Every structure is written in structure tokens, then in C-alpha cells.
Amino acid sequence: MSSSAPVATKKRNMSKQDGPVIIRRPEHTVEIVSDSGEGAQKCGQIFGMVSARMGNGVWTVELIPAEIQPPPRTPTGASGNRVRIGTKPVTNWGDAANLVVAFNEQVLLARHQLDALQDDAIILLENMWATHDDEDIRREWAAVMEELSTTNYRIIEVPMEEQSLTITDNPRKGKNMFVLGMLAWIYNRDVEIIRDMIRLQFRKKAKEVAEKNIELMDLGYRWAGEHLDFRVEVPIEHPGVPMVVMNGNQTLAMGAIASGMELCAMYPITPATSVSHYLGEIFEDFGGIVHQAEDEIAAAGVAIGSSYAGKVAFTVTSGPGLALKTEFIGLATMVEVPLVVLDVQRGGPSTGLPTKVEQADLLAAMYGQPGDAPKVILAPATIEECFHTVITARRIAEALRCVVIVLTDANLATGVQPFPRPNFDARWQAGPIDLSPVPEGVKPYDWDPDLGLSRRFIPGQPGGMHTLTGLSHDERSKVAYDPESHERGCAMRSRKIAVLQQTLKPPEIYGDPSGDLLVVAWGSTKGAIEEAVDRLRAEGHRVSSIHLRFLSPLEPGLKDIFSRFKKVITVEINYSDRLGEPHITPENRRYGQLAWLLRASTLVDVDCWTRVPGQPLRPKGIEEGIKSMLPGRQR
Amino acid sequence: MIQASCSLLGYGIDDDDDRSWRMDDYAGAIARWCPGCGDHAILTAVERLLETEQLPPERTVFVSGIGCSSRFPHYLTTYGFHGIHGRALPIATGVKLRRPDLHVFVVMGDGDCCSIGAGHWIHAVRYNVNMVALMLDNGIYGLTKNQTSPTTPQHYASNTQPKGSFLMPLNPMSTTLGVSNASFVAQTADWIPAHLYATIHAAYQHRGFSFVRVLQRCPQYTSDIFEEAVRNPKMTEMLVHPDGVETPELDKIYTNKRVHDPRDLDTARHLAEPSDHVRLGIFYRNETKERYEELRAQRVHTAQERIARLNEEFDKYAV
Numbered sequence: 001m002s003s004s005a006p007v008a009t010k011k012r013n014m015s016k017q018d019g020p021v022i023i024r025r026p027e028h029t030v031e032i033v034s035d036s037g038e039g040a041q042k043c044g045q046i047f048g049m050v051s052a053r054m055g056n057g058v059w060t061v062e063l064i065p066a067e068i069q070p071p072p073r074t075p076t077g078a079s080g081n082r083v084r085i086g087t088k089p090v091t092n093w094g095d096a097a098n099l100v101v102a103f104n105e106q107v108l109l110a111r112h113q114l115d116a117l118q119d120d121a122i123i124l125l126e127n128m129w130a131t132h133d134d135e136d137i138r139r140e141w142a143a144v145m146e147e148l149s150t151t152n153y154r155i156i157e158v159p160m161e162e163q164s165l166t167i168t169d170n171p172r173k174g175k176n177m178f179v180l181g182m183l184a185w186i187y188n189r190d191v192e193i194i195r196d197m198i199r200l201q202f203r204k205k206a207k208e209v210a211e212k213n214i215e216l217m218d219l220g221y222r223w224a225g226e227h228l229d230f231r232v233e234v235p236i237e238h239p240g241v242p243m244v245v246m247n248g249n250q251t252l253a254m255g256a257i258a259s260g261m262e263l264c265a266m267y268p269i270t271p272a273t274s275v276s277h278y279l280g281e282i283f284e285d286f287g288g289i290v291h292q293a294e295d296e297i298a299a300a301g302v303a304i305g306s307s308y309a310g311k312v313a314f315t316v317t318s319g320p321g322l323a324l325k326t327e328f329i330g331l332a333t334m335v336e337v338p339l340v341v342l343d344v345q346r347g348g349p350s351t352g353l354p355t356k357v358e359q360a361d362l363l364a365a366m367y368g369q370p371g372d373a374p375k376v377i378l379a380p381a382t383i384e385e386c387f388h389t390v391i392t393a394r395r396i397a398e399a400l401r402c403v404v405i406v407l408t409d410a411n412l413a414t415g416v417q418p419f420p421r422p423n424f425d426a427r428w429q430a431g432p433i434d435l436s437p438v439p440e441g442v443k444p445y446d447w448d449p450d451l452g453l454s455r456r457f458i459p460g461q462p463g464g465m466h467t468l469t470g471l472s473h474d475e476r477s478k479v480a481y482d483p484e485s486h487e488r489g490c491a492m493r494s495r496k497i498a499v500l501q502q503t504l505k506p507p508e509i510y511g512d513p514s515g516d517l518l519v520v521a522w523g524s525t526k527g528a529i530e531e532a533v534d535r536l537r538a539e540g541h542r543v544s545s546i547h548l549r550f551l552s553p554l555e556p557g558l559k560d561i562f563s564r565f566k567k568v569i570t571v572e573i574n575y576s577d578r579l580g581e582p583h584i585t586p587e588n589r590r591y592g593q594l595a596w597l598l599r600a601s602t603l604v605d606v607d608c609w610t611r612v613p614g615q616p617l618r619p620k621g622i623e624e625g626i627k628s629m630l631p632g633r634q635r
Numbered sequence: 636m637i638q639a640s641c642s643l644l645g646y647g648i649d650d651d652d653d654r655s656w657r658m659d660d661y662a663g664a665i666a667r668w669c670p671g672c673g674d675h676a677i678l679t680a681v682e683r684l685l686e687t688e689q690l691p692p693e694r695t696v697f698v699s700g701i702g703c704s705s706r707f708p709h710y711l712t713t714y715g716f717h718g719i720h721g722r723a724l725p726i727a728t729g730v731k732l733r734r735p736d737l738h739v740f741v742v743m744g745d746g747d748c749c750s751i752g753a754g755h756w757i758h759a760v761r762y763n764v765n766m767v768a769l770m771l772d773n774g775i776y777g778l779t780k781n782q783t784s785p786t787t788p789q790h791y792a793s794n795t796q797p798k799g800s801f802l803m804p805l806n807p808m809s810t811t812l813g814v815s816n817a818s819f820v821a822q823t824a825d826w827i828p829a830h831l832y833a834t835i836h837a838a839y840q841h842r843g844f845s846f847v848r849v850l851q852r853c854p855q856y857t858s859d860i861f862e863e864a865v866r867n868p869k870m871t872e873m874l875v876h877p878d879g880v881e882t883p884e885l886d887k888i889y890t891n892k893r894v895h896d897p898r899d900l901d902t903a904r905h906l907a908e909p910s911d912h913v914r915l916g917i918f919y920r921n922e923t924k925e926r927y928e929e930l931r932a933q934r935v936h937t938a939q940e941r942i943a944r945l946n947e948e949f950d951k952y953a954v
Contacts, residue, residue: 053954244952258945260938263733285944287936291732294758298725301718301755305698305729308716309737313729331719418954424945426938459714459730459737462693467663467708467715470701478664479709 024233027057027086028187029094029118032179033111034103035072036065036079039176044081045416046201047183050193051083052245052418055236057090058083059527061616062414064355073129073140075110082116085187087235090417091382091527095620097121099186099232101179103160104129105144112148114615119152122230124182126175127157156228158182163223167215177213181220187232191221242421248383248412248524252342253278255390256314258422260429261340262288263313265302267295270354271410272318272344296321300328300341307338308468309459310433312398314340314390319348319361322368322405329403330369333493335468336445336454338397338404342390345409345523347614356614357410359523360574362593365405366552374494375403377552381526383412384419385549391428398430400496401456407551409573411524411616438464444477445492452495497553504550506557511537511544514564516631519545520606521571522594525617529571532622543626551597559602566631569607570595571622576610658686663711668703673825673851674771678710680832681740681769684839685713695738698727700752702744703778704771704851721752724759724768728927731764735928738839739766746776749785749805760814762927763844767835770807770846771825773853774860781856788860808907808918811846812900818843818924820903821880821917824850826865827889830873830915833880837917843926850913864913874906874916 030047034040041062048060061082070077084094096118102108102125111117129141148155164171164178171178177198184191195214202210246254253275256264264283266276280290293299299315306313317325322343332339345361347353365377376396380389386408393404438457444466446454457464466477472489474480509518510530521529526547536543544565548555562568572592577584591599592608599606609625611617661682668674685695695713699705701720708715714737718726727741748756748770759768775793776782782795786807790799811820819841823834831849838845852861864870868888874895875881882889891912895902897920906914936944 049954055954243954244949245954246952250952254945254948257941260941262933263729265729282948284933286941287933289732289931289933291931293725294754297722298728298755298758301722301725302729302732305716305726305731306733307729308726309696309730309734311733313733327719328722335716421949421953424942426942429938429941432935459696459734460694462691465692465712465714467697467711467717469709469717470719471717 020228021230022233023230024235025098026088026234027084027090027094028099028232028234029082029084029097030099030101030183031063031080031082031097031111031116032101032176032183033063033078033080033107034176035077035107036068036070038079038103038172040080040103040179042201043176043180043183044083046180046194046197047189048081048083048416049197049245050184050189051085051187052243053193054190055238056234057086057088058245058416058418059090059093060084060416061093061411064414066355073104073106073137075106075113078107078110080107085234087237089239092531092619093415093528093616095618100124101183102126103175105141109144109147112151117153121153123153123155124158125155126160128159128161130157163219164216167219168212174213174216177216178220178223181217181222182224182228184217185221185224185231186228187234191218239418239420243418244421245416245418246383247414247416248386248408249274249344249414250278251383251387252316252344252390252406252408255387257283257286257288258387258424258428259391259394260311261314261394262286262311263291263303263306264288265291265293265299265306265313265315266317267293267299267321269296269318269321271346271413272316272321272342274413275316275342275344296324297328300325300339304328304332304337304339311430312338312340312394314342314394316342316344318344318346319364320351322361322364326368329375330371330373331470332403333369333373333375334470336401336493337468338401338456340390340393340397341403341405343405343407344413345407347612353614355410357524357616358573358612358614359407359409359525360593360612361407362522362551362574363596365407366597372490372494374497375405375552376400376497376500377405377407377550379407379522379549379551380412381523381547381549382419383415383417386412387422389549394430396500398456399453400500401454402493402496407523409524415524433458433460435460437462443475444468445473445475445489447475447492451499452492453499501553501556504553504555506561507546507548507555509544509546509561512542513544513561515542515544516565517541517543517567517569517626517629518562518565519543519569519571519626520548520594520598521545522548522551525571525573528617528619529622531619532626535619535623536626541627541630543630548594551594554597554601558598559604562602562604562606567607567629568598568604569609569626569629570598571617571625572608572610573612573617574610575612576608652691654691656686656689656692658682661685661692661711661713664709666710667706669855671852671854672703673773673849673853674704674707676825676828676831677769677771677849677851678707680828680835682711683832684836687836688839690738694736695740696727696730697740697742698723698730699742700744700747701778702747702776703773704742704744705747707742721747721750722755723747724752724755727766728759728762728764731766732928732931735765735932741766741768743768743770745770745772745774745786745807746784749807749810757810757814760811760844760846761816763816763818763924764927765842765844767838767845768847769835770848771851772807772848773851773857774804775853775856777853777856787857791857791860793856806907806909807848809904812904812907812919816924817846817919818921819845819917820919821846822848822850823915824861824864824913825852826861827885827915829882829884830880833882834915834917837880841920842922843924870911870913872912872914874914874918876917878920879917
């Protein structure tokens with residue numbers, strides 16, 4: 001199986017009498033990659049959905065180029081999906097794909113170069129390029145085949161175009177359904193469910209469109225049955241509770257609705273915008289609106305104005321937008337108007353990696369404002385948690401009259417995972433706007449000196465007239481430049497955060513409560529880290545992990561937990577200097593963002609293993625990273 | 636209309652409110668503007684408007700940016716939001732979008748509106764949210780002590796451009812009149828109280844975004860830029876029309892009049908161009924323009940309604 005062409009030839013001559021080999025695995029990962037616009041993503045989404053519906057654990061990741069229509073047949077234009085399915089719940093995208101369906105050899109090459117494929121991956125590759133009229137294309141094909149000839153991949157050439165042409169005269173628009181059919185046969189998916197999903201997908205188009213797509217899918221299914229010599233079985237264990245399957249931006253949007261917020265002010269920015277796409281479709285059914293502002297700054301301002309005048313509002317953005325909103329976030333903090341900011345992080349700085357994951361806005365969220373601007377920062381770790389975190393964020397913002405920033409990332413935003421369906425609680429929602437009179441003598445900032453909390457004033461409340469100001473002010477909201485008032489205001493705004501911290505529980509430890517090495521992390525990396533920790537523990541290493549949801553204030557008990565491990569490291573998707581690289585010394589080394597915070601707050605010598613690959617971390621990479629840092633190891 | 640939209644939103648408005656207010660009831664802290672500053676007159680005109688219209692102080696919101704003019708809300712006893720430089724309009728838009736029952740006024744300066752907040756200004760005109768926006772134009776940054784603003788006359792010296800400003804000033808009237816969906820554009824001056832009052836009164840009565848540029852004297856830094864116009868009433872051309880601002884009490888002083896129908900946008904744009912005259916009055920008014928907060932009005936949903944609808948939504952994603 002060292003070279004591709006003979007395998008394909010051999011397969012065609014292969015006798016089917018023995019039936020296909022069944023590859024039985026607790027989990028399997030498939031990638032579908034194409035040029036942009038060829039529908040690999042749609043194919044992957046439907047495949048993921050049908051797998052979830054049948055009871056498999058699923059995690060899907062979108063592979064997205066930055067452009068809408070990058071040049072065809074280029075490695076940088078590769079677009080598609082990775083779908084990892086398992087018998088148990090799947091919590092991350094895994095290490096490398098076992099099966100790849102590639103619409104041309106260039107996108108396959110891209111995945112190969114990114115180390116995305118298992119050594120023994122099976123590849124189903126469109127073969128129309130091998131005999132293409134254009135000599136350059138034939139040459140490109142040959143070059144890639146040459147490069148891949150040294151690998152252990154099993155490449156199976158598939159006449160996707162030729163087959164699809166028997167049903168549609170535009171295979172570019174239908175090949176993905178042929179591929180879906182092949183995958184349905186390979187993984188033994190319920191074709192009736194797929195047919196329904198195709199119909200749902202094309203419900204807004206003419207009926208013939210859906211039927212043609214179904215025909216293509218059926219053809220792929222038959223073709224695979226007649227030509228392929230393997231099938232994959234990932235046994236199903238039904239989870240036993242009703243499940244839903246969504247991506248993280250959808251759950252953020254649903255959480256916002258469930259929290260009772262009624263205004264989303266935003267400006268388009270990848271990868272956050274799909275939150276507002278989704279809300280744009282359904283928010284008005286709940287009495288809410290999406291306001292697309294003239295810029296990121298105005299979006300924050302409209303949310304603050306709306307929140308000031310009634311129900312807590314939110315704005316949704318990504319790194320560059322967070323930077324622009326900085327001044328308004330400072331204002332909301334100063335005037336104590338509740339505000340929820342959803343930041344779907346991407347690679348930075350500047351425009352950075354718009355479609356790719358990074359966890360690099362933590363310190364900007366924390367310290368982005370001039371002056372002291374204490375606020376709450378939350379980081380959901382899973383797609384399901386995105387939903388509940390927004391609900392929590394709204395309640396905290398309102399109770400504490402403060403800004404709450406929720407940090408998710410591109411991995412959660414576009415990842416799709418089944419999770420138990422939430423049972424709604426009416427208490428999650430904000431109550432109606434309170435327009436009752438302000439009791440005589442109550443001041444706009446009647447801070448409880450112990451808690452820093454004060455009554456929220458809303459325009460329309462008789463007797464509450466006052467002017468909010470971003471200038472330093474006293475309890476009556478009067479501009480006050482005297483030392484005492486400024487000290488007091490700062491203390492009261494900070495006090496609330498401390499009070500919140502005292503209501504929190506210490507984080508749960510994954511693994512033993514003591515050991516050689518503790519991994520501390522936040523956000524979307526949880527699944528991959530815990531998988532790595534499991535593998536290391538299975539090998540006998542004394543490794544545990546904790547995952548923080550509250551980053552400001554930090555959860556209690558960290559120093560105590562850290563003291564029970566010989567070494568503490570963070571694992572994060574952001575940049576840090578590595579010792580051993582030119583000019584990097586223990587004195588000038590810059591750490592990962594959570595590591596900075598933990599070092600500062602605990603005085604523990606927290607180390608870090610961070611990477612910025614523009615893609616989610618893989619369990620294997622984390623495992624190796626942790627191994628390299630185990631106490632007693634040479635680095 | 637406001638009543639209707641409020642009941643739609645579920646906010647109780649007390650129809651049999653028998654309270655009444657005098658100008659003094661609206662007064663706030665003692666104004667700390669310089670003696671001779673035009674802002675004092677504007678504050679008085681606004682207090683008079685509030686009294687005339689009997690606006691309940693708790694349902695009236697003044698939003699401002701940063702600068703001398705933006706201290707305005709502190710000097711009133713209504714709800715006020717003294718925000719950040721250039722960004723009063725987004726805050727006010729947010730207020731009005733969810734609370735159309737509130738009477739919203741925005742007070743900003745020339746630097747606020749025409750420079751750092753210019754993007755918001757253009758779009759606020761386009762949103763046409765029902766509010767009054769007063770742009771107090773003294774042609775200079777006063778609070779930060781004498782820097783050139785976008786409306787500073789060319790060659791006029793300041794601390795940042797001591798040899799005189801390099802550029803032609805921006806024309807706030809032409810700019811506003813150039814934005815699609817503009818619905819009320821007027822100009823008045825702090826030194827003609829009757830006209831000032833009549834103009835902001837008309838602005839308040841207009842349903843939509845009412846942009847009023849108030850020519851405002853700064854005795855400290857630009858005392859001379861309106862000096863000639865103040866001294867010589869002939870320099871002023873009053874735009875008059877039964878549908879515009881009529882100030883018969885001024886007829887003897889301001890004899891230079893031009894009949895201008897505020898529905899005539901082309902002429903309004905022409906009149907906004909620089910000339911030897913200072914033109915005051917309503918340049919343009921059109922109540923048929925759509926108001927954003929009305930386009931986006933939603934009815935209030937109960938918690939139970941939302942939960943039922945959320946469950947339907949989750950059904951779509953059930954596996």
C-alpha cells in the first residue's frame with residue numbers, strides 16, 4: 001500500500017465476494033475537503049448531524065479559508081469539515097483524520113502538509129484531474145501523487161465528477177451529495193434521516209432541487225457499496241437523555257434569548273457575526289432586535305444606552321472589535337451600567353487570523369481600559385456552556401451593575417456537538433423594567449460600603465433624576481475631583497468583584513488532587529486537554545488538570561490546589577516565549593496570558609505550554625507538550 | 636404615537652398625571668460655563684421648552700459627549716448621561732430604540748459631532764430616530780483650551796495651528812443635508828433668544844431626528860468669529876415660512892428675510908452653501924421619513940411565551 005495508483009487499480013479488479021472489511025473503532029475521524037463553494041462543509045454538517053441523531057458522540061470543526069472564493073485548486077483555499085464521531089461523547093477534534101474525502105489533490109496536499117492525516121489514513125480522491133484536458137493540471141496532479149507516494153496513505157481514486165454527471169450537468173453543485181452518500185454507506189448511516197435533512201436544507205428552493213440532491217446522495221451510496229472494500233463501524237451508545245446539536249455561536253445566541261436580553265448591537269466581524277445572523281432570523285419572535293451599528297464603537301454605545309434605559313443589552317464582537325469598544329467598556333464600568341460583551345476570539349494581533357482560533361484576548365479584556373476598570377470575565381469551555389454562560393453573564397452584569405465579558409473562540413463558534421437539551425427556567429430571564437419611584441434619599445451610587453453594590457436607576461423612575469458621568473463622581477453622581485471621592489469610587493467598583501469571588505467554588509480537579517504536574521486552562525481547550533491527561537495518566541504519569549470558567553475574578557483556592565503539585569503549567573492557544581530560543585531568558589520571557597495572571601495572583605512559579613497554530617490544539621500535541629515539561633525532565 | 640408605542644412595549648404611562656412643572660424645576664447644578672458663554676442662553680431656552688411642553692423630568696433624558704457643551708445635562712434635573720467624546724449619539728440611539736416613551740435630547744459640540752463622532756452623526760441622521768440633537772458650534776475646542784476644530788474658520792489661529800488653521804472648515808449644514816433620510820435640519824444662534832427658542836421648539840415637535848446647529852459664542856477663544864453677525868443684524872438672513880420658524884417679534888431688527896419652504900431640499904442645500912449672510916431658520920423638514928425605532932418596534936413577550944418559543948427553536952436541533 002505504499003503507492004496510490006496500484007491500489008486503485010487493484011481495488012477495481014477486486015472480487016467483492018468476501019464483502020467489505022469492517023473497521024470497528026470506538027471513534028473515527030473523517031475530513032471532507034474541497035475548493036470553496038463545492039459544498040464540502042454542507043456535506044460534513046449533514047454527516048455530523050445524522051451521526052449525532054443516530055446517537056454517536058460528535059465534534060465537527062469547520063476548515064475555513066479567509067476568502068469567500070479563493071482561487072480553485074490551491075492548498076490555501078481548502079475548505080471543508082472535520083467530523084470526529086465516537087461511541088462516547090466527543091469533546092474535541094482529535095489528532096488526525098482516519099478518512100479523507102478530497103475533491104482535488106491540492107486541497108488534499110494542504111491537509112497533508114498541516115499534518116492533519118493519520119499515517120494510515122484512507123483517502124477518497126476525485127480522479128478527474130489525472131486525465132484533465134489542461135496539461136498544467138495533469139502535471140500538478142502528478143507532482144502531488146509523487147509527493148504522497150512516500151506516505152502510508154491508502155489513496156482510492158473515485159470518479160466523483162463522472163458519476164455526478166449522470167444526474168446533474170453541474171457537478172460542482174452536486175458532488176458533495178455524492179460524497180455524502182459514499183460516507184453514508186461507509187459508516188452505515190440511516191439514509192432516511194439523511195433524505196429528510198436534505199429536504200430540510202433545500203426547503204426554500206424548488207422541490208426538484210432537493211430531489212436531485214437526494215438522487216446524487218443515493219448514487220454515492222450505491223457506488224460505494226459496489227466499489228469500496230471497507231466499511232467503518234463506530235458502535236452507538238444512546239445517551240439516554242434528549243439531546244440537541246448546535247454550534248457555539250448558536251448556543252451563545254440562544255443563551256442571550258434565554259437570559260431575557262432584548263438588544264444585540266453589533267458590527268460584522270468574523271468569527272462572531274454568525275451569532276447575529278442567527279439572532280437576525282429569530283430574535284424578533286422573542287421581542288428582541290439585532291441592531292447593526294455603523295461601527296464597533298457605536299455598537300457598544302447603543303448597547304450601553306439601551307441597557308441604561310431598561311433591560312441589559314449585549315454586543316458581540318471579536319478581537320479588533322473589542323479593541324475599538326475599549327473606551328465604551330471603560331465608560332460602562334465607570335457609570336456602572338450593566339453590559340454584556342461576547343468576544344468570539346480569533347488570531348491576533350491586528351487583523352491576524354480572522355477565521356482561526358486563538359485565546360489571546362484575555363489580557364486585553366482584563367486590562368484593556370485606561371485607569372482601573374474592574375469587570376467580570378467568563379470563559380465557557382464547551383458549546384453547551386456557551387448557552388449557560390450568557391445567562392450567567394446577564395445576571396451578574398445586572399446584579400453587580402458591571403461589565404461582563406464572555407470569551408469564546410472560533411473553535412467553539414463553529415464546532416458542532418450534541419449536548420443534553422436544556423430545561424428552561426423562567427428565572428433565567430430578566431424581569432420587566434422596574435419603573436417604580438426611587439425612595440426618597442436613595443442616591444444613584446448608594447454603595448453598600450461593605451459590598452460596593454447599589455440600586456440600579458432607570459430613566460422613567462420618578463425621583464431618580466441624575467446625570468451619569470464618566471468623570472470621577474460621588475454617591476450623588478456629582479462630578480468630584482477630590483482625592484477621597486476618587487479613591488472611594490475605585491474601591492467600590494473593585495469591591496463588587498471581590499464579593500463575587502467569595503461566592504464562587506474552587507475549580508474541580510480532573511484527575512488526582514495532587515501529583516507531579518497540574519495543567520490549568522480555560523476556554524475551548526478543555527476536551528483536548530482532558531483527553532491528553534487521560535492518556536498520560538494511563539501511562540502512569542501523575543498529571544491532573546483544572547479548567548477555569550471565571551477569569552475575573554479568578555476562582556478561589558488556586559494557590560492551595562497548586563501547592564499539591566510539583567509543577568503547574570497553563571496550556572493555552574496564545575503566544576509565549578520559549579526558553580532556549582535566541583535571547584529568551586527567564587528574566588525577559590513573556591508567558592501565556594493565563595500564566596501571567598496566575599503568576600501575579602498566586603506568586604506560584606506557573607509555567608506555560610502555549611501554541612498559536614491557528615487551529616485547535618490536538619490532544620497528541622498537548623500530551624507531548626506536557627511530557628516535555630514533567631518535573632525531572634530535560635527541556 | 637408615543638402613547639401607542641409605549642403601550643405596545645408595556646410601559647405604563649400615567650395619563651392622568653396632574654403634576655405641573657416650572658422652569659426652575661428643571662434647573663440642576665449651577666452652570667460653570669464662562670461668563671458670556673453662549674451655552675447659558677441655550678440652557679435657558681431648553682428649560683423654557685421643557686416647561687412649555689411640561690415634560691416629566693423622569694421621562695426626559697439628555698445625553699452628551701465631552702466638551703464645554705457636554706456639561707449640559709449636569710445643569711438640568713432630568714435623567715442625564717454625560718458620556719464620552721463624540722459618542723453621545725449611539726448612547727441616545729440605544730435609549731430611544733428600546734424606550735420610545737422617553738424624550739431624548741442630545742447635546743454635543745463641534746468637535747464632538749463633526750470630528751471624533753462624525754461617523755455617528757452621519758448615521759444618526761440616517762437612522763432618523765425621534766430625538767433632538769443640538770450641536771453647539773463655537774468653532775473651537777474650548778474645554779481643552781483652544782485647539783482648531785473642524786468648523787474653525789480658515790486661517791484662524793489656535794494653540795494647535797498657531798499660524799492659522801490650514802483647511803477650509805467643514806460645513807455642518809451641507810453635510811447633514813447631504814445624508815439620505817435627513818428629516819429636520821435647522822440653524823439658529825445663541826444671541827437671538829427668541830429664534831433659538833422657536834427653533835428648538837420646532838425641533839422638539841418634529842417627529843424624527845432633529846439636527847439643530849446653534850451658532851455659539853465662545854468669549855474665551857473665538858469671541859470674534861460671530862462678532863460682526865451679532866453687531867449687525869443685516870448680516871443675518873432669516874429663513875421664514877408658515878411651516879418654518881416665525882419670530883414676528885424680531886421683524887424690526889432682522890429685516891433681512893427670505894421665504895424658504897422647508898420641504899424644498901434643493902433650495903435648502905443651496906442656502907447651506909457659504910455666503911456673506913448668516914442664515915437662520917429651518918432649512919429642511921420632512922415628517923414622512925421613516926423613523927428607525929418605529930421600524931424596529933417589538934411587542935413585549937412574557938417569560939412563558941419566550942420559553943414556549945425557545946422550546947420550539949430547540950426542537951429544530953433535537954437529535
